[in-house]
Amino acid sequence: MNEWKGIAASTGYALGKAYVLPEISYDPSKRQLNxxxxxxxxxxxxxxxxxxxxxxxxxxxxxxxxxxxxxxxxxxxxxxxxxxxxxxxxxxxxxxxxxxxxxxxxxxxxxxxxxxxxxxxxxxxxxxxxxxxxxxxxxxxxxxGNGMAVPMEFPEPVIMIGMDLAPSLTAKLQPSQVAGFAVDIGGKTSHSAIIARSLGIPAVVGVVGISSCVQTGDFLIVDGHQGIILVNPPDEVQDTYRVLQLAETVRLAQYDRFRELSTVTADGHRVQLAINIANPQDALAVSKVGAEGIGLYRTEFLFMDRDRMPSEDEQYAAYKAAVLASGAEHPVIIRTLDVGGDKEIAYLQQAKESNPFLGYRAIRLCLGEENKAMFLTQLRAILRASQHGNVKLMYPMITTLQELRAANRLLAEAKAELRAQGESYNDQMEVGIMIEVPAAALIADQLAKEVDFFSIGTNDLVQYTMAADRMNEQVAYLTQPLHPAVLRLIDLVIRAAHGQGKWVGMCGEMAGHPDAIPVLLGLGLDEFSMSPAAVLPARELIAGLKREAMAKLAQEVLQLESAEDIENYVRAALHAR
The missing domain is CATH 1.10.274.10 (PtsI, HPr-binding domain)
Known part of the structure; x- marks a missing residue:
């Protein structure tokens, strides 16, 4: 048995045969041209x-x-x-x-x-x-002309080994086919490590030399907790790791009993768990994971990878399909087009910007004179879909009252056009906004008077509050959802909304984080929207919490000095229960 030590990039245990990736290359020989x-x-x-x-x-x-x-x-x-x-x-x-x-x-x-x-x-x-x-x-x-095809279907799950796993390859990894992987290079912030964690695939990176020493067919164990790779271990070592793997599987399976339950705290307070989706097919996960609705439908992906804007009928069909797939009784929050920043649409001819995350994006782009027809088309499509279920409309990146009012004027115009055409829609459809910009959080009391709900987009709220680009790993240490500044803004938003009798959700990644959920529950968050995989663990966690105790905890952590202090305080409090 050979033991290799690297960096634990993604936790878990994997046992299986190795598949050593073929090196993808091309002939770089120099040729002089006429x-x-x-x-x-x-x-x-x-x-x-x-x-x-x-x-x-x-x-x-x-x-x-x-x-x-x-x-x-x-x-x-x-x-x-x-x-x-x-x-x-x-x-x-x-x-x-x-x-x-x-x-x-x-x-x-x-x-x-x-x-x-x-x-x-x-x-x-x-x-x-x-x-x-x-x-x-x-x-x-x-x-x-060689292509980049790497086989991704195997008779049984394999453990991939390579010098490095290209992001384009790791994006295709499926746990049903790839049990784990190990690579020569990389660290905890390398793309392969980040993707492995997001997929829940055990991985070890920075295992120098492993790709040249392991052969396809060798039996491997990946210990993603300790950063160890074992090559051709004896039966007794395999048995030990299979016991560890089974124990971890049993722990994860315990979440299943929460699938059919409502999301209720130990002292009887009910909140809502929803999922984020990007297309109608994703909406099927509502019933699959026992979610209580769709907290964010990212419509921009309907507009991408094409050479012209989707028609009103095409959009209507997609939104209607998502509503029906989720179940007519479940709320479906459809966000209007949110492009710019890291998302570009070629046919919109978006100008290059030196700082696109602070530029002409989201609602700003939709309200531009050159894009109003496009925005009206989308608003009409969403309105038409509203007759099929509990549809709610949400504007992204609202920063001022004037933007909200301008968007609502166009919504009123879209309604008038549909009435003139004899088209049906739900005139009582709720309209809300995303709170992603500190300026919006600071005037939440004013905004709350003119909306039906807020949804806090913490991915952007954190980056704008901390002045740290969330795509730049050099400043990744500042991406701190539990930083006191972020929590104080969230507290401000929730209190402002509740003061006007409006509800508040959250659709950023923070909503599904186990260290954040107790604090958010204590601050009074009404709806948590997350990836489907996070729903059942979140429901189990919430079921064991008392809202009254979490409200006390939330006020205590607001006085702490750092995200690390808050994280440690929350974990200690939960451990002491």
Whole structure:
């Protein structure tokens, strides 16, 4: 038995046969071009870049449709690389100046940039080498005509081994096919580690040399708790790990008994657990996991990966399908188009911005004069879908009262158009807003007078409060949902809404976090919307909490000084119960 030690990237235990990934490569040999060959070669390169971008967009949208926001963000980074003049532009410039073939120029520029990153005393930048490696391999595969196909169906779940797992590959991993993985390079913030955690696949990274020493068919154990890989262990060691694996499976299976139950605290207070979705098919998970509705339908993915805007009838059909799939009695909150930032739509011809997360995005874009017709079309489609169930409409990224009023004026216009056409809709449909911007939180008392509900989007609220781009792992330490500043804003929003008799939900990742749920419950949050996998663990947790005790705990943690202090305080309080 050989034992390898690396970095525990994703917890859990996996046992199975190894599958060593074939290295995806292309021939970087340099070939001199005649003068009349250069421009056709540049065109060929640009065509292959476009094909690679198309692949990555599909991966991004697929990840988003399955609520895998982390992966979607990674692919947004890859798309930005394909538009980067310092990368793609440098490749074409080198082809032009040196009259060389695309493969050689791509290989040279990629290697030079990776050397620069690797030499930096910064783990985040070092680990971005995997992005360059993945993107260049995809372009190179198209240039060579070899493709990037890696088999993803096996007779039994395997443990993947490689130098690194490209994000484009890890995004396709399914626990039914891949029990775990280990790679030579990477750290806890590498993309492969992040994706493994989001999928719940045990993984160990930074296991230097393992890809060259393990062979396909070797029996492996991945200990994602201790960061250990065991190669061809004896039967008694396998038996020990199977016991550990079974115990973990039993613990997870205990959540099943909460599937048919309402979400009620130990002292009888009821809250609502909903799920976030990106397409009508996702709505089927409502019944599958015992959720109580859809707290966020991200409509932007209906607009992406196409060359024109979806028609009103197409949108209406999609929204209606989601309502019917979730069950007519369940609330379905449909968010209007939220693009910009890391989500681009080519046919909208969005201008490049130096800081897109602070730019022309979400409701700001929809209220722009050039986009009002598009916005009205979506509003009409949502209104038409409202007749089929408990539909609620929500505007993203509202910052001022004036934006809210402008959006509502267009909603009134959409209603008038439908009435003129004889179309049915629910005139009493609730209309709410996302609270994602500190400015909105600070005027929540004013906004609450003109909406039916709030939904707190903590992914953006945290990044704007902490002034830390959530896509930038260099400042990942500032992505702190439990920071006192964030919790105080949430407290302010909930109190303002309840003061006006309005309810408050949350649709950011924080809503499903076990350390946050007790505090949010104590602050008075009415609805928690999360990924489907988080629903049953959240319901079990809430069932063991007393709201009165959590209200006391929430007020206590608001006085603490750091997210770490709050996290430790909450865990100690729950442990003492």
């Amino acid at each position: 003068a009349d060959e250069v421009e056709p070669e540049i065109r060929r390169f640009n065509e292959m870049v476009s094909l690679a971008a198309g692949d990555i967009r599909k991966l991004q949208e697929s990840a988003a449709a399955e609520n895998r926001d982390v992966q979607a963000a990674i692919f947004a980074t890859h798309l930005s690389l394909l538009r980067d003049p310092e990368y793609i532009g440098e490749v074409t410039q080198r082809m032009q100046e040196e009259a060389i073939n695309a493969e050689a120029a791509l290989s040279e520029v990629t290697a030079e940039l990776m050397d620069v990153f690797a030499a930096m005393d910064n783990d985040y930048l070092k680990e971005r080498c995997s992005d360059l490696r993945d993107v260049s391999a995809r372009i190179g595969a198209y240039l060579s």
